[in-house]
Amino acid sequence: MTLPSEKTFPRVEPERLERAWAALSEKLSSGQLRRDEQTRERYSRDESDSGVYPPDIIAFPENTAQVSALFKTCQALGVPFTPCGARSGKSGGALALRGGVMVSLERMNRIRSLSVEDLTAVVEPGVITGDLMRAAEAVGLFYPPDPNSWEFCTLGGNIAENAGGPRALKYGVTRDYVLGLEWVLPDGEVLRVGRRTLKGVAGYDLVGLFVGSEGTLGVATEITLQLIPRPRQVMTALVIFDSVVAAARALTAVLASGLLPRTLELMDDVALRAVAGRGFAFPPGAGSAVILEVDGSTEEGLLAELAQAGEICARLGATETLVAQNEDQREKLWAARRLVSPGLRALKPHKISEDIAVPRSRIPDLIEQLKALGARMGLLVATYGHAGDGNLHANILYEGPHQRPLVEEAIQQMLKLTVEMGGTITGEHGVGHAKRDYLAFEQPAPVIALQRRLKTFFDPSGLLNPEKMFPGPDCF
Secondary structure, three states, X not given: OOOHHHOOOOOOOXXXXXXXXXXXXXXXXXXXXXXXXXXXXXXOOOOOOOOOOOOOEEEOOOOHHHHHHHHHHHHHHOOXXXXXXXXXXXXXXXXXXXXXXEXXXXXXXXXXXXXXXXXXXXXXXXXXXXXXXXXXXXXXXXOOOOOOOOOOOXXXXXXXXXXXXXOHHHHOOHHHHEEEEEEEOOOOOEXXXXXXXXXXXXXXXXXXXXXXXXXXXXXXXXXXXXXXXXXXXXXXXXXEEOOHHHHHHHHHHHHHOOOOOOEEEEEOHHHHHHHOOOOOOOOOOOOEEEEEEEEEOOHHHHHHHHHHHHHHHHHOOEEEEEEOOOHHHHHHHHHHHHOHHHHHOOOOOEEEEEEEEOOHHHHHHHHHHHHHHXXXXXXXXXXXXXXXXXXXXXXEEEOOHHHHHHHHHHHHHHHHHHHHOOOEOOOOOOOOOOOHHHHHHHOOHHHHHHHHHHHHHHOOXXXXXXXXXXXXXXXX
C-alpha cells in the first residue's frame, strides 16, 4: 500500500487552469483570487501531517452568491475544487489533493444575529468559534462545543467535521447545536435546510446528513445554531495520578457513580512532559493528570460534586486533588491542556494525531495496549484527550520520513485494536485523506458502497473535495 503522505494524484492541465482563472476573474475582484507561490504554499497543508498539496488557485468568496458562482464555474470547466476554513483539521480533509481551486470561506466571518429570546445565533462559516463563544457569553448565553483549536478554528470547519471537544461529555458535539443551514451543493445550487425553531421533524434530516460530511457534499454559507443559558458557576479541579492507567480507571469509576462532569480530560506522562515549563507547573513526579470540571447553579452543589469525585479518585490511586481558586488559575490550567498538541512537536520533529474512541469501560485497556504497542515498536506514544466520552488523542511521535513506514504500521495496529474493542477510527477529527484507507476496518463494504452512492448523487462529477473519506483502489 502507498503511504498517505506519499500518494500523488492527477493534476489539472495548465490550459484548463488558465480558463478557470479567466472565468473566475469575471466573477470575483482581483483581491479575491490568488495564485502566487507564497499563497499556494500557505494553503498546501493542514495540521494532519498528511503531505503537502498546493492548490493552483485560491479563491476568497465573500457571500453565498459568489460561492455558488465558484462551484458552477469549476463544474463547467471540469476543475476540482476544495473548500477550506482555518486549515486546522487533523485528517487532511481540506488538502487540495488534485490541485485546482481552493475555496476559502474565511472572509465570510460575520455573526449575523444573536437572540437571547430565541436562544439562537446565525453566523457565517468563517466566524472563529471562540468569537461566537465570547459573544454568546456576553449576553448570558452559552455555546458548548469547544474543539481544542477554538481560538482559531472556524464554525464552517466545525460543521464539516462535526467537531467535538472536552465539553462533549456533558453537552454533546457540533451536530447537537445546528438547527439550520444555508447550503451550497456541489453544482452551485443553494438550499435552505433545517429550521430556526428548537424542535422540528418535517422531512428527512438533511442537516444531520450535511453536518460531518467533511466538505464532500457541499458547504454551509449560513449556520443557525442553538444556544443555551450560560451556567452560573464553574469549578475546575486537577487530579494527579502516578500512572495514566490508574487515572483512566478512576475516570470510569467517576462516571459509573452517577456524576456527570462537563469535562474529564486525561493527560499521560508524555503529554505532561510536552507542556512542562509552558505556563503551568504540574506537581513533581506526576505520571498523569485529569482536568475535572463541573458546572451548575450553586457553589455548594459543585463543591459537593468535586468532593465526591475526588474521593472516588483517591480510592483508585489519585495522589493529589487541587481545586482552581479563581478564573486565572482555571485559564492557566486549560491553556496548558490546549498546548499539549503543539508541545508534543518539541519532543520529536513529527507526530501523527489519531482520535480513536472506544466504549468508556475500555479506556484503561486501550491505554495499556497502546503503551505496549509503542514500546514494542520503539515509538513514543502520547495518550491524552476526552477520556470522559471514550475519545483519546493517541499521538505517535517520530524522528522523520525514514520512520514513516513504521508509523503507518503502528497506526494500522492501533486502529484495528480500537475497532476490536467496539470503538471507532475517528471520534471527532474525521476521515478525510489521512484515514480513508482505514475506513474498511470499521465499516462493511455495503455501508461504504451506500455512502459512495450518496456522494455520487450529490456530486456526479466527483470534483468537490476529491479523494476524501472513501478507500482508494490500492486500499489493502
